[in-house]
Every structure is written in structure tokens, then in C-alpha cells.
Amino acid sequence: MKILATYNIKGGVGKTATAVNLAALSAEGGYRTLVWDLDPQGAASFYFRIRAKVKGGAAGIVKGRRALDGAIRGTDYAGLDLLPADFRYRHLDIALADARHPERRRARLLEPLADSNDHVIHDCAPSISRVSESVFEAADALLVPTIPTPLSLRTLGQLLKHLRDVPNTPTVLPFLCMVDRRKALHRQFCRWAEQASVGFLAAAIPYSSTVERMGLRRRPLTEDAPRSPATTAYRALWEETLQRLVGEARLGPSRQEVKAMLRRLERGEDLVGEAAPADD
Amino acid sequence: MVTPSPDSAEPTGTEPSVFSLPEAGGEGDGASVFARLAEAFTVRAGPGEPLDRTLIDTFDARLGRGGGDLWLERGAERSALLWHRRGLRTPPVPLDPVLLDNGALPAFAEELPAGRLRDEVGALAAPRRLMPTVRLVGQRHGLDVLDGVRKTVARVVLEERVAHAPGRRQGRRLPPLLRVVPIRGYDDHRRVTRFLVEQLGLTPTADGDVAAALRSVGRQAGQDPCTPRPELTPEVPAEEAVRAVLKELLRIIRITEDGVDDARDIEFLHDFRVAVRQTRSILGQLREVLPERLVAHHRNEFRWLGQATGPARDLDVFISDWPALLADLGPELSDDLAPALAYLRRERDAARRRVRKALLSARYRRLVEGWALQLTRPVHGPALAEVSIDEVAARAIERAWRRVRRKGRRLDAEAPIADYHDLRIAAKKLRYLIALFGGVFDKRRTKQAVTVLKRLQTTLGDAHDAAQQADRLRAVAGALRDDRKADTATLLAIGRLIERIEGRGAALQAGSREAHEQFAHRRNRTLFTRR
Structure with missing residues (x-):
């Protein structure tokens, strides 16, 4: 079982759309897939038309396996299940803090799921909390959607810096998201990410109204717009993620790599700052 | 979706x-x-x-x-x-x-x-x-x-x-x-x-x-069509039971013959050969319940069929084992051995062509069609034909078991490989009897007997393969040298591989002796005898 998470300290960067679409692609590829909606807002649950409520709430989840197994719901798609969000997840931090070894506690919750799932994809809430710490501990890879703006990049830098102190650092897979190629800054960012080899995945998700419409249609893009450019981009992102997961048994960048990456990121910010031309 | x-x-x-x-x-x-x-x-x-x-x-x-x-x-x-x-x-x-x-x-x-x-x-x-x-x-x-x-x-x-x-x-x-x-x-x-x-x-x-x-479409869920399933009860007269088994084996020969030509799915040829060998084995071991004229001619013809298909199967096994044989030898040695593998493939292709020729021959057609006819034609058999199959099969199994025990006891560290081969054949014959007629005995006992025997057969089979592969590699080295198709590196690599296979073979022979000791242990006696 491989554990993934879509994560960013910033909100509104496309985490949920990424989690939902990658999960649909994973299931379409024949992998038994579970989405764990960890965001109390419950957007992933909403996309799948599943009620955002878990019996026992946060405390029930932390308690143990039975609660977790019983809370899983089948989506309308074969091979794809969801562990719904619950508004009471906002207390998950407290429940985890009350447990012994909170980071390991949540990782242990995932163990029984290994028999029935090939991929577990967490849709995390923004911000750094006890919950996100526990995800860092358990995940094989963190997918970090990053809007091509200096502020977003700065946040990515903050995350990488923070991960230096996390034991069992997961592989960090940042990728550009909500790319609007009409904007010169976005274009320049994309070029920079490509050329400077700062560890961004090659696939980039375009800014698209098709993705926004997911909230109305409440279906993953593979169902709603299978041939749209956004779907194609998610497909490329999924294939690249799979290659990273299966092809390279790398469990995360080393401290030196993170340091180097940060330095490169900083250089990138300068570069963009100097050259930022007017939009088209 | x-x-x-x-x-x-x-x-x-x-x-x-x-x-x-x-x-x-x-x-x-x-x-x-x-x-x-x-x-x-x-x-x-x-x-x-x-x-x-x-x-x-x-x-x-x-x-x-x-x-x-x-x-x-x-x-x-x-x-x-x-x-x-x-x-x-x-x-x-x-x-x-x-x-x-x-x-x-x-x-x-x-x-x-x-x-x-x-x-x-x-x-x-x-x-x-x-x-x-x-x-x-x-x-x-x-x-x-x-x-x-x-x-x-x-x-x-x-x-x-x-x-x-x-x-x-x-x-x-x-x-x-x-x-x-x-x-x-x-x-x-x-x-x-x-x-x-x-x-x-x-x-x-x-x-x-x-x-x-x-x-x-005439199949049963979860059943291997290549497993003979004669409907036998203990009291069925022996000749009738043997005929039923032979008919099943002929059915398997016929359903696998089209696939025998399949060079990628090598198991068709294997299943075909097992059915041929089992037929031969039954004709030998239970000949006393069948009319003499039914046995003599066909035993000879099935031997021909076995011999015509044997080399292709041996080479199939050798080539599919090749990556495992080379494991840990390093990529350089693997490159040096490429001409040997190419030679084996050419030999296999030639052997398969001979199989195809045999199966397209009038002799094969006459054999399977004549055999089908013989098996359905009622012929008055010898006296033993009327005895119930459980009696006859139990006696044959005991006889075969004694043979395995005797041949195994002859083995020591100095025994030639031919003796291991003899034991392997004897064990195979015993296995066939149990596989084909075990259904008329207590299921648990039959299963136990198969488990005990299988252990012995596995090591004997591996030892036999190792000996055969080493011999074949010697022949390959000779042929490559004569044809000037191999450089020194290839010949040295073949030598190393032979050494490796023979080392493994010696260990397997020792393992076979040990496996035989366990097989022949007193506690297993009741699995194969009525006492």
C-alpha cells in the first residue's frame, strides 16, 4: 500500500481537486484506492456526494480500527472508496494530542487498510497541525500543488524547511497548479521550474473552469470531462507520481537536498522578481 | 466508468x-x-x-x-x-x-x-x-x-x-x-x-x-481439463476402470495436441507428454488386466511418441531455467554465455520442428485414432480383468512402492547418476498409479501418500535436470568450439556454469538420498501398503 497526501500550508491551491482526480485515475488504473478526507470542510466528500459525517467523530477515528473500517464508504466508482470528512475533525488535533505517540497512532490506524487498498490518498486541510504532522509521518509522498506565484513558492519553501525536522520525511512532489498561461508571470515560473530543476514534477495543472465546475457536477474529471486539457494534465501528473512511487524507491529528499532546493528556490524568487514583466 | x-x-x-x-x-x-x-x-x-x-x-x-x-x-x-x-x-x-x-x-x-x-x-x-x-x-x-x-x-x-x-x-x-x-x-x-x-x-x-x-460450454468451474477425472468406484472391475483412465488420458492428449506447437506456452507440451507417459506407465504396470494384443503394440507406439517429444521438453525446461541458473553470476558472464543460449534456442526450435512433424505424421494419426477405437471396443480380457479395481490398484501401488524403496536403498555417495534416474522413474510410476487410481481409496491417505512422494520426486527431478543440463552444456561447448562460434570467454563461461550446475547437482543427489530415507521410513509404510 502506498500512502499519498495532497498538502499545502496555503488554502485554495487545488489540493482537493488533485486528491479527487488522482484517486479516480488510480481506481481507473485498477488500484484499490481510498481517499481520506481530512479537511473538516469536507470538500472531497462533497465531490463524491457522500455525507461528511463519521460516527464517533475525531475521537472515534483515533480510537481504532473498527471505527475507521466502518466509516469507509463506496463511491459511485468501482475500486474507489472514501473515508468521509467530519466537521468534528477540527478536534482531531486534540484527540491525537491525547493519544500516546500521536504521529505513530495515525500511521498505525492505516495498517489494517493495507490488505484492501493499494493507494490511500489523504486530502489534508491547509495549515501545519498535529494532523498534518501525522500525515507526514505516515505518507510515502506529499503532493504539493503550487500556484506559480512568489508567495506560493515561499510557502513551499516554508514547508520544506519544516520537513527537515520531521522523522521519516516523505518524498515531496511539488507541482505547478492553476497555471494561467495568459499570465506572463505564470509562464515565466513554468519555464523556471522546468529549467532550474528544483524538483517540480513535469506535469502542470492548468487553470480551468472545468475544474471549478467539479463543485457543481460533483464528479471527478475523468467522468465529467474525460478529454479536457485539465484531465489530460491530471493524467500526466498521476503517471509521473506512479513512476516516482514505484520506479524509484526513494523515501524523501535528504537534508542536503532540501537545503540545496531551498537555495535554488530562493534564487528562483529573485529571478522572477527581477524579470517580472507586464501581463499580456 | x-x-x-x-x-x-x-x-x-x-x-x-x-x-x-x-x-x-x-x-x-x-x-x-x-x-x-x-x-x-x-x-x-x-x-x-x-x-x-x-x-x-x-x-x-x-x-x-x-x-x-x-x-x-x-x-x-x-x-x-x-x-x-x-x-x-x-x-x-x-x-x-x-x-x-x-x-x-x-x-x-x-x-x-x-x-x-x-x-x-x-x-x-x-x-x-x-x-x-x-x-x-x-x-x-x-x-x-x-x-x-x-x-x-x-x-x-x-x-x-x-x-x-x-x-x-x-x-x-x-x-x-x-x-x-x-x-x-x-x-x-x-x-x-x-x-x-x-x-x-x-x-x-x-x-x-x-x-x-x-x-x-462443457467445462466445470475451477477444474483443470488436463487432470484425468475417471469416475471410479472401488468395486468397478479392473479392466473397466483401467479403460476409463486410459480414455481420460487420451482425451487429454487430444485436447492438448493443438497447443503442443505453442513455443511460448510450453506447458501444453508438458501436459501432452504427461498424458503419454501415464498411458505408457499404466500399460506397463497394469498390463495383466488388459488383453495382451491391446497392450503390446500400443505400448511401443506411445514410447515412440514419448521419445519424439522428449528433447523439445528438456530444452524448454533448460531455456526457461536459464535466468535462474545465471543468477548472481554477473552481467559479464551472462554476455559471454549468450552464444550458448542462442545455440540452445536453435536446438529447441529444431526439436520442436521434429515434434510438429511427429504429430502431423500418419503414424500419430493411426495411433490416436486406433487407440480410441480399441478403448471402446469390448474385448474379453484376462482373468484379473474382473477383479475389483481397488484390489488390483492396491497391489500395483504396493509393488511400485517396494520398487522405489529397493532402488533408493541402493543409493550411496558413490552411486552413478543412472541409479538416481532409475529411482526417479520408479517414483514417477508410483505417483501415476496414485494419481490415477487414488480416488478409490481413502482420500486423506492418498493425499498424505502424494505429499510424501512429492518431496522425493522434487529433489530427484532437480538432480536429474542438473545432470542433464551439465551434459548438454558440454555438448554445446563442443559444438560451438567445432563450429568456431565461441571465443575463449564463452567456453570458459560455459565451464564455470557447468561447475556451478554440477555443484548444485551433487547437493541435490545428497538431498535425494535423504528424501528417500524419509520416504522409506516405517511410519509411511501404511500409506502405500494394505498392512
């Missing part, structure tokens, strides 16, 4: 949820059931869609016997492969298939797209070819049962199907099947099932898709 497909077992294994319905137009048919469901639940009917589904398995049903069903489902817009491990709580998962230019499936599991399906199917099916077993063509109607936000909470699927044997136009209509498919985390399928049983009076059927479909 493709609707989850049915499977042979219950989707969750917890309650009956498959119903056999009358044909369309009859009372209580699918349309009327759907109408009643629409009255009782919030539903969304999907458009009726053509159903075209082919059950894929290996020739010897490895997937079915391994507890899985692989369906290739062809839809109007897309096709999908559905793999379902029976007994798991998860429903089958659809996968985008890789279709070849002619629209057919990849022939081997290794050619499937990377993922769980390839891993699981590959583990069960390798090294055998994947092939269509039965095709179901018809119409499928789906009805989603919805909750308040129009989320699917249960699914009802009605299928009307005609089953076709591969390549056959003529099919056989199967009764329409109604299936209630649960959605994880929702209990609503129970409500639907209860409604069908209590309100509509439907009776669940235990007969799933696979069993019914296979039966319609």
Missing part, C-alpha cells in the same frame, strides 16, 4: 443477492422486477447496454483454480478488464485493457498494463498463455438505487446472456440473472434484496456467472 461486473461468488460473501429470472416476456421477468423496484425506491435507470464479456483463463484454469475471475468486457466506447478475487470484500475493479491491433487481449499476463491486475494475474497464470474460455453476449440493464442527494447506495443489474464457446457462433441461452451489488458503507442492498425476496417472491440462486457459463 464501467459498471462493476458480476462474478461467480456473492459480491461480499455475506448473503444471497443473485437471482435467476424467467425469460423476457414471462411472468416476473426483468422488466417487471425493475418496475416494482422503481415503485418502492428512488432509482435511476441506466440505458440498456450491450453486454459482451469473455471469461479469460489459462488452458488449465489457473486463474479460476486460484480463486479469481478475469473478464474482458467490451463496451460500446471502451473495453475493460475486470479482475475479481473471490472471497474478498472488494468488488471487481475495472481496468483499461491493452488491446492488440486485432482487438485481442495480450497473450500473456506480463503484457498487461502495470498494476494490481498484472501482479495478481501474473502470479497465478505464469507461464501460461491467457485465452478466452467462454463468451457471454447479450444485454445488460442497470438500476442505481439512490439516496436523498442522488448518491448511488446500491445497484441492481439485470443481464440477459447467450454463452458461446470460443470461436463458435452457435450459443446457448442462459437464464437472465438479476444481481444486487452492494456499495461499501451502505446497507441499502439488504433492503433491496429483502424486497426482492419478500415482496416479489424471488429465490436467490447459488449458481453464479462463471459456473453457469462454463457448464454451458
